[in-house]
Amino acid sequence: MTAIGAPLDRVDGPAKTTGAARFAAEQQPPGLTYAALVHATISRGRITALDTSAARAVPGVIAVLTHENAPPLTPARKVTPLDLSTMASGTSVNYLQDDEIHWNGQPIAVVVAEDPAAAREAASLVRAEYAVLPATVDFAAMEPAAKQQPNSMISPGEGKKGDAEKALAAAPVTVDLRFTTPGHSHNALEPHATVAVWEGNRLTVHDATQSLDWFRNHLAARFDIPVADVRVLAPFVGGGFGGKGAVWPGTILAALAARATGRPVRLALTREDVYRTVGGRTPTTQRVALGADRDGKLTALIHTSVSRLGRVGGMPEQITSQSRHLYDAANILVRQSVVELDLLPNTFMRAPGEAIGTFALEAAMDELAAETGLDPVELRRRNEPAVNPVDGKKFTHRRLREVYALGAERFGWSDRTPEPGSMRDGRWLVGMGVASAFHPALRFPANVTLRVSAAGTVVLRCGFQEMGMGAATAQAQVTADALGVPVEAVRVEYGDSDLPVSPSAGGSVQTASIAGSVVEAAEKLTRSLRRLAKRTGGDDPFAVLRQAGVPHVEASVGSDTRLGRLSTQARFIGGFLRDSRKMRAASGAQFCEVRVDPDTGETRISRWLGVFDIGTVVNAKTAVSQLRGGIVMGIGMALSEETLVDPRTGRIMNPSLAEYHVPVHADIPRIEVSMLDDPDPTMPMGVIGAGEVGITGVAAAVANAVYHATGRRVRDLPITLDKVAG
Incomplete structure (x- = not known):
């Protein structure tokens, strides 16, 4: 091995240092609108009156969504070890679906406007009255x-x-x-942000998430659409530390507002919004x-x-x-x-x-x-x-x-x-x-696809998350050594839920989990290349493909089909039981x-x-x-x-x-x-x-x-x- 252990610069470094990297809040789909949250000011009770007239009168305001006019939303699923994506729900609250208040800071309205200043001004004008119930809030x-x-x-x-x-x-x-x-409280350099776009019944979400697959499954369940009709994109995440591992109100309400207005919606949380709506x-x-x-x-x-x-x-x-x-x-x-x-x-x-x-x-x-x-x-x-x-x-x-x-x-x-x-x-x-x-x-199952091309490139595809820790660089090094190719020849595709499913970037599991699947896929490719090499001679994988007249060879580990997911779940449970016998x-x-x-x-x-x-x-x-x-x-x-x-x-x-x-x-x-x-x-x-x-x-x-x-x-x-x- 020559790449493993080397202090290589991060492959995403140039994009981030030159400003070419685009984070969730920087996405600009046509017709983009802007949203702002209104927070409850009590810890427990019911909303008895909401006055949104002043907010709706602000120039540029498109909609003020409350429990009185928001589209329906399916409640969050109960957590079960048979489906780890059920852990994605930050809270069990069904946002803007009833008049109940469960914590001080819970969103009670979302304002959508043509520009962010109008959305913030209108949000500040929403007035709520409450029937306050006894609340227990003092941990000490x-x-x-x-x-x-x-x-x-x-x-x-x-x-x-x-x-x-x-x-x-x-x-x-x-x-x-x-x-x-x-x-x-969480204070990642990049506050949480979501850009949600509906095209018919298909939802695309650009989000600052450290758990693409969990987000995708959670959104599909909440909006009652097939998982295949949800795409989550997060090529760059400005820090997560666990706070971006669950789906919080901002993500759900951005998608809800986009569905209600028929327009793309950007909901970028202020720092205070993060404290009020994201757990710590x-x-x-x-x-x-x-x-x-x-x-x-x-x-x-x-x-x-x-x-x-x-x-x-x-x-x-x-x-x-x-x-x-x-x-x-x-x-x-x-x-x-x-x-x-x-x-x-x-x-x-x-x-x-x-x-x-x-x-x-x-x-x-x-x-x-x-x-x-x-x-x-x-x-x-x-x-x-x-x-x-x-x-x-x-x-x-x-x-x-x-x-x-x-x-x-x-x-x-x-x-x-x-x-x-x-x-x-x-x-x-x-x-x-x-x-x-x-x-x-710990380690979790990870699905990957590896392709070696006669043109001298290797592509690793896996829907993992890059939060600034150098995940793409590390997996390029693993791939290079597993296949015996220069690390410069490896390109890594990640940050997209349409790619093979990866575990979340949490629990220190991502690197080892993906590396295990990369090595397994590389072994499959190596066997294919050896069979070709018997006819052509040589051990350079690119030269072997060129001499054999084969444009590329590909190998996969895991499958994202329904059967594949069941198989992955079985792999996880089996591995978990085996690992439980060791420390x-x-x-x-x-x-x-x-x-x-x-x-x-x-x-x-x-x-x-x-x-x-x-x-x-x-x-x-x-x-x-x-x-x-x-x-x-x-x-x-x-x-x-x-x-x-x-x-x-x-x-x-x-x-x-x-x-x-x-x-x-x-x-x-x-x-x-x-x-x-x-x-x-x-x-x-x-x-x-x-x-x-x-x-x-x-x-x-x-x-x-x-x-x-x-x-x-x-x-x-x-x-x-x-x-x-x-």
Whole structure:
């Protein structure tokens, strides 16, 4: 192999840097109109009156759609593991079909106009009156929580080994701690946008989606048309992080408005619209209790959590996932509970569950290290398991010892003095913290078509999503090495639901899933080329085709027919059952250095090193970028990000980047990233996945470094000035 691992530039780089790339909101079909949303201002109740007269009088307004005049819409289907596309519904609300209000921000009208200014002005003039019903919106006041159902598609709600509570009570050394994390809102560089066009009964949607197939199936069901009559196009997506994995009101209402007006409609959400109508990360309360002997060997590990669902949607997060796998405790109890609130449902957000779950577990491990007098790295080494701790499954790939050894050496961990507050740089207190990173690895079926032409080109066709992570570049490299051709000869077609079906770009599954099918298709092509080569001689695939007088050969994996989809579903279930007998994950170690002002509590991250085991590194440049991006997002989670919900009204109080603080360049030091590049023998091309493991462990590493600098434990994110200096 010559292409795999090379730090190649992204094939979509020139289009994006020159402005040639066209995103969803930049599509301009003939006759385009513009839409704007009107949001409810209560959390629960009914609309008793809607005055749209002033809105309709605005010059250029074409229509004001409400529950009183909107076309019919089919309710969302219930989620079922037999059809993963049912997970695409952001909420269960049937928009503009009745007078019910389910959350503060729910769209109650959509205005369509000839220009965007007229649409926005008219939307601001719609007046609603409500019959307000009692609403439950304060997560902090919710007790008791209900146990998460054991049949969750995301993760089981409970797991146990031995009697952890009894072992905790008997342990010589214990910590029993409570952690909280706030809600987080999605802030992709490109806000959500949809351009919807109807041609008779056929619907074409340009959308900022990270799940083409799910979107297509969901839209077909909602508008009661055949799946074949829906086309979703998303060649470029300006970031997703999970927020664009579900179908939210904007997409549905754009298509509904286009059907009602008979004109193409563009609905580009404002930043505030995104906060009001697109779910984010759930807040949590977590308990982590650890018991150990005097040498630091864990005898008990307890991790319980409470998270939030919307009353009209959302899925539990796998908050205790890493606590099932990271440490070899003799007795383990993990349990997840949920509460339902009258709020916008939560949704996927980079490393759902593990991002916030590792904060609690890894901060607790740091506290146990202090109680036992052990170095935090040494404590983790002493509790490294040989097999999966809860169920005894074998690891397919586990390199955390090597990761920590490499990271400690490169970061200069031995220079750390153990006493909190013992390291200074002038007036700054200096602290060093560490935490484990973890994210499970999965693969899904992917359909692909590969064509090798005598003209010297290879075309890979697959309807996957490119959100800026370099997916097309990586698959070109996989294809090149699988066929033994130069990577420059490979062209990748993607971002169109008319192409062979791909899994969503989420869960760190896309690269490995598609690579497996590419390799399978390449093997089929290689067999065809070898048969031709027996007649012509040579091993260059292009030369073989030319000498044989054959213009091209093609091979496919999977089929998008109804029978093919059933076969794909069977492949998924079979693969899932096989994989359930093994434990496979990406892992890493996060090393952080902070400087803290002792008077103000100002915290600055001065150095960062992340060392990761993600299996085979397909592209050294894009993989580092992915991991570094996850770390940046984790730094935001640690120090500043927090969605503030008014506990009286359920209204988000900081729905803009002026008040919801994400990291900027001045907040981020140079982030060094190292990777083992050690293939997992059970995964296609040895790939595990890089998209999400980078954010895990980050918040804990920051909190642990702040403790080392100051002696103050912060167990409630974000780590703000008042919590450090107060």
